[in-house]
Amino acid sequence: MQDYNQNPYNPNPQGDPNSRDVEENKTIAALSYILFFLPLLAARNSRFAMYHANQGLLLLLAIIAGNIVLSLIPFIGWIVMPFFNIAVIVYIIIGIMNAVNGKVQPLPFMPKIDILK
Template identity: 45%
Template sequence: MTEEVKSENVNETVEEESADVKENKGMAILAYIIFFIPLITSKDSKFAMYHANQGLVLFLFGVSVSVIGTIVPLIGWLLILPLGTLCWFIFVILGIINAANGKQKQLPLIGKISLLK
């Protein structure tokens, strides 16, 4: 009988998370385009905040690639800037796909960084 209660609690938790995912899927997708809008509108959603964090880290990655690629002559212009921009674009697409599918999957290389609580 104790096992049944535990399994019921697990199912309730899953249903609550799926409700959060359903309600905030659009905000999670938007986090990869304009990361600060989910920060303002969906503070209570763990799902939207996770993707807002990923979007913020991705934004900072893009800014750093752009700055470093512009400052470093020749190698930056011919190697860092094009490859970094391509990598950034792929990460944006992966993040949007994960958010649209309702997954909290980390982005490659930069996904472990957590700037928001």
Template identity: 30%
Template sequence: MNNEEITNPVPSVDGKSIAIISYITIIGWIISYIQYGNNKSQLAIFHIRQSLFLMLCMFFTAIVQMLFAFTPYLGWIISTSFSLVMLGFLVLWVIALLNAINGEQKPLPVFGNKAQDLLKTIK
């Protein structure tokens, strides 16, 4: 085996794959961010920002929901309403994942453009 046969033993990951991986848990987001460092892509960074913002919103909503869950009566009602908010985040996650699968850079409804503005320092 000579040196000409070994050109690139590790295949490169494209921007679409990075975008899709970014929506698969926080571990997937970390992997996609590392892969983005090796393969810069506008599609990838767009979805890395969208998925991080969506995950942060879901995390803080879950924290608030847990705080209200231990308050009798009114807290239980508020906690239940936060469950509906989490269901909305799930719908947004599916929309965002489908956009990544289709290779589209559509911002999420409600806060997609805001996510890009707030997280523009992620490059």
């Protein structure tokens, strides 16, 4: 679990998932794993939604990079690519579940990089 006092996106330092920002923006935060730019348009002032938009963007960049690299590696990459894409679906589901449950928790093995502020 992430330390809530060190996360700039956390809308509530005590980690209360029932805060107003979380409750109002759960749907937009969950959809950000499918369309990462949605919170930029609909909930720009929500730190919770922007956190999940950042996670969605990082996941999108990892998907693009992984598919490019695996498509360039003959045979082995082509065999591994379906498993990579299944892992991507699992990551999307984990991200959506974190957003729906009001958690500000990074995806496993994802870097802690803030692209969207």
